[in-house]
Amino acid sequence: MLYTQNKNLLIALIIGAVVVAGLSWKVLSSSNSGASAASEAVTLTTDPNPLRTGPATLIIDVKDKAGGSINDATVSFDLNMTTMDMGSQRGNAIFQGNGRYIASGRISMRGPWKVTIKVTMPDGVVVNKDFTVNVP
Numbered sequence: 001m002l003y004t005q006n007k008n009l010l011i012a013l014i015i016g017a018v019v020v021a022g023l024s025w026k027v028l029s030s031s032n033s034g035a036s037a038a039s040e041a042v043t044l045t046t047d048p049n050p051l052r053t054g055p056a057t058l059i060i061d062v063k064d065k066a067g068g069s070i071n072d073a074t075v076s077f078d079l080n081m082t083t084m085d086m087g088s089q090r091g092n093a094i095f096q097g098n099g100r101y102i103a104s105g106r107i108s109m110r111g112p113w114k115v116t117i118k119v120t121m122p123d124g125v126v127v128n129k130d131f132t133v134n135v136p
């Protein structure tokens with residue numbers, strides 16, 4: 001019996017550690033602000049497409065007015081549901097080449113999710129763009 005209790009305690013501690021690690025990964029949301037240039041193109045695609053519950057890769061392409069790749073931008077993202085606060089998943093997308101930046105997140109339930117993208121261009125101009133992605 002003592003062995004069983006210790007084992008249960010150990011399992012509870014492990015679950016607790018996992019929950020704490022998960023919560024610390026999520027940070028409270030704040031709204032983006034800044035100047036927005038009209039002409040640069042910021043587009044979002046996802047993998048899988050359409051998204052489903054589980055891991056999600058956000059693929060962000062940044063192009064200039066002439067359609068050329070912008071490779072020296074800083075691209076940050078914020079992923080949350082539109083209908084409720086699921087805890088904001090945020091970070092910087094990682095440059096992949098050819099104006100493409102990718103970020104990883106997790107979709108924890110079906111429904112409408114909002115991806116807020118903030119791109120700081122090499123010249124310091126900030127472009128904010130929001131996308132709503134429905135997870136069927």
Ligand SMILES: [Cu+2]
Pocket residue numbers: 081084086109111
């Ligand atoms: Cu939700």
